[in-house]
Amino acid sequence: MDTTIRYLTMLRMIPREPSWITVQDMRRKLVDHGYKVTLRTIQRDLIKLESYFPLRCSDDQNQYGWSWLKVAGVLNIPGLDPHTALTLKFVDLHLRRLLPPSVLKFLNPYLENADAVLEGASGPELSGWLDQIRVLSRGQRLQAPTIRDEVLAVIYDALLQGRRFSAHYRPRFGTGETKGYEINPLGLVVRDQVIYLVCCLKEYDNVIQFVLHRFESAELLNTPRRTPPDFDLDAYIQSGAFDMIRGEWIPLTALIDGNVAFHLGESALAEDQVLERQSDGRYRLTAIVRDTLQLRWWLLGFGEQVEVLEPAALREEFAERVRKLAERYQREG
Structure with a gap:
């Protein structure tokens, strides 16, 4: 035994x-x-x-x-039950819109096992369940960039084992030639369809980011990873590393159309958000928010349905954007 x-x-x-x-x-x-x-x-x-x-x-x-072997099935003890199989399939429907195929490939054996369980399950309810579920995105869906399988495996191992890895990386700007780095991996952050590696180099404490799809090669090293003193991934994110903060917290005031107000009534912009109906049918929105580029993209996405009142600098910035946009569209094509 x-x-x-x-x-x-x-x-x-x-x-x-x-x-x-x-x-x-x-x-x-x-x-x-x-x-x-x-x-x-x-x-x-x-x-x-x-x-x-x-x-x-x-x-x-x-x-x-x-x-x-890559083609090996999953050894489940105890076996996968139909409800867990359904949950895995639902996770697949959601994640395939967020992550590149090279990442999702690690889930394939489990998803294939889930398919086999559902095919063998009795009852029309289970067999038709996936035909009744869809996952939609409010924004424009972009194709996830391709990440090399061998690179992904090295980065995962380096994070799990607390080790450094060497890599050749293709910078965003430049001649297209790769550069060599010795990297201390600190964490992964998924934002939309892009996966970021948060890390520092060699013996330096300066925390930087690399996108995984620009790595050309990677090799695991026996050197233990070096973590900067007091580093915390959540604190790093909250500091504004991914929101590209331009300033601090700001009091936002805007006039918004009814459908935008309905949306914010269900999914608030901030905990202190206040919506007040106005005489013209619009709503006055007030909230304390981070002054980020992400906030600007979100507000601009509503077009003419949102009018920023305060801060005055943000209102003027939006007015200048509108003026430039109008000039472009007034030109003959």
Whole structure:
């Protein structure tokens, strides 16, 4: 019985390609689980398991590693129930609009397992459920940029293991040539269809961002990751790193049309938001908000349905934008 449980424990430790685990690492984890086994025993066990499961041993003679084949199914104990399978499919419908295929590819075995469970489930309610669910976006949907599979695997491993990685990155501006970096990964931030790596370089404390789709290559290093003192990902985001803050908190006052007011009545702009109906049918909106570029994009997205009153500087900025826009449209095409 102990051997069977050890086999199951080992199978759960083995990652899917392109990641892998060495026999030495597996032995350390097994010891942590209370199993007293030798490297030779683990090697013999893995060879035996390979004859029953789609496992693969790497060809690297310096350090053999084991992984599940990419096409391997998911070993679920206990099995996936229909309601959990439905939840996974709903997650898939939502995430496929946010994340690039290279990221979602890690979920494919679980989604395929969910499909198999739903196909085998009895009752028309389950089989037709996905035909009754759709996920829509209020904004213009953009195609997610492509991220290299091997790069993504290295970044994930570096974050999980607390290690540095070296990489070649293509800057946004420049000649198109890549630059080499030694990176301390601190976290990932997903914004719309773009995934950002928050990190610092070598021994520096300055926190910067890279977008994952501009990495051309990456290699995991044995050097431990260096984290700047008192770094906190949430605090970094709240500081305005991704909202591109122009100033501080501002008191916003605007006149908005009824449909915008209805929207804000259900999803408030701020906790202190106040909506007051005016004699012309519009609503007076007041709220304390961050002075960000994101706020400007959001307000401008409503077009003529929103008129900013205060702050005066923001109203003048919008008026200047409108003047420039009108000039462009008055020109002959």
